[in-house]
Amino acid sequence: MTGATLERGINAFKEQINAPVAAFFSSCVSCGICAEACLFYTETGDPKYTPIRKLEPLRRVWEQEYTLVGKIKRLLGFEKPVTDELLEEWRELLYDSCTLCGRCSMVCPVGNDIAYMVRRAREGMVASGNSPVDVQAAAVRAVTIGSPMGIKLKALETQIRNIEADTGLTIPLDVEGADYMALLSSMEVINFPEYIESLARIFKQAGISWTLCSEAFEATNTGIQIGSTDIARELVQRAVDGAEKLRVKYVISPECGHAYTAIRWDGPNLIGRPYKFRVVHILELLDELRANGRIKTRNPTNQCMTFHDPCSIVRKGGVLESPRNLMALVNSNFVEMPDHGKWNWCCGGGGGVSANTDAEELRTQVFRRKKLQLEATGATKLVTACANCRLVIEEGLEAYNMELPIEGLTELVAQHLIEDEIPSGTQDSS
């Protein structure tokens, strides 16, 4: 963000163009079908939000730099240049109106993975100084303070003390040699500490040896949202260092979808080597504990409930069955939304959009899609597995005057957990 220039931006675009990107641009036939998959188009009707159009700057760089025709056009002076004005105009398209939800990538008839390209195009936007200021600020906080919301270790320690005092559970911190290290998202620390309590309950019952790490508890990665490999790498490195220092076998990704993308899929590529530990999403772990009979639940309710699949865990991470298996443990009256699972619609706040005040109005407008989906189910409770989705949906429901309580799936499982009457404070390990 310092020293950002157009030239650097163009170089960054060039670096981001690989064989898949070139294959995608070569294949696009301007059919417009991707627009129908994107809630920013379907809910506004404004064609400027057509997914592939969001990539015009990257496309121009590709054509000029990596195709014979583009080079000839450039020689003859026919090329459409990439300018500061163009990038400024495209900021809204590449940030405010794209949550990286990946739905467009599922419908393009020629197979273009548009979300993959948006993620890459953002690198050029950062390098040319065209990323949104709010997301920039969050990224700076993440690097300097350790969390995009500016949450320090102290805040976590306070929450830990509160939970321990209220429940008599132990929340292990910096336990070397534990099997699992749990990561959190700042939103869980501040808005939903129930998540931490639920982990403690479930893991105690299942006999899992686990720990939090005081040097690496934050899993969200603003570098990935904004499109800065440098920042993303630094943030992932902290988690990797923490996990390797504590010599854990597994790192548990929190529910938060993009945190999962960051630590599970992007991380090793950012640091340039495979991890010495494995990464598992909390829902995958809970599902495994369920399948192995290590956790048992009771009294499933027959309240009508539905589940919102966070884009990054279902469409980009393949966590599809686990949440359904877990819902079956706690609820006997489960209904799916129209377009659920890999076809679910985004809450409208992923990919950094919820941290971006420029996007607020648009985000509320496109929330209408989620509202319609929810209304179609008749559910009286919404369950999800991402603190960010949860906050965005809460705000959206409020804006549309709709009442629907929302709960995190991990917490729900903890509520129905059958717990042995072990005197509190005893840390068991089996």
Next chain:
Amino acid sequence: MIEPMDFLLWVRGSLFDVAVTVFVIGIIIRFFEILSLGRSKDLAEAKGTEFVPGIKTIITRTLPEQGTFKRQPLTIIAGYVFHVGLLVSLVLFIPHIELFRQTFGFGWPGLPNPIVDAAAVLGIVGLLAALWNRITNPVMKILTDNEDYLVWVLTFLPMITGYLAYHRMVNPYPLILGLHILSIELLMVFFPFTKLMHTFTLFLARWYNGAMSGRRGVES
């Protein structure tokens, strides 16, 4: 004034060779342009495989998702109709197969002429519908540039000249047949350097999409 017959001989002869050469070399250049950019190895632990999901996506993307179809039926129907019409007229018309057999020494069975004729009509209607859609649909309008119109014209000309030639609707016959061949040569020359290339690159695009998703355990 050149005689129609001379014209036909010329487009059939040296011009055809030039067009085929540009077509083949152009396609090789384009594939080289794309593949030479490479793709770095994914270091994240895989949840699924790449190859089979990649192949699967190549096949499944041929069909639209239901919700998308409902939202944009004209684009999809016009798309199918003109692609099928085009392909049937191109590869199942007996004179085309015979030409192929003369050149390469082997062929395949074709369809009776009236069926191919009907397919050609569908192809032409589909192309016209697609053009109308391109001009009126706001999403397509904003995406469309001159190249999209160029490739439309390049696709339409062989269809319409082929239809006119088959029905002997233009006199003299060698003139319209020559124009038909010329339009195909134009198509071939432009093919590698325009969006017409999607015919081949979509296999790459779908494969990458399916493979990258498959690796993460996602069906795309």
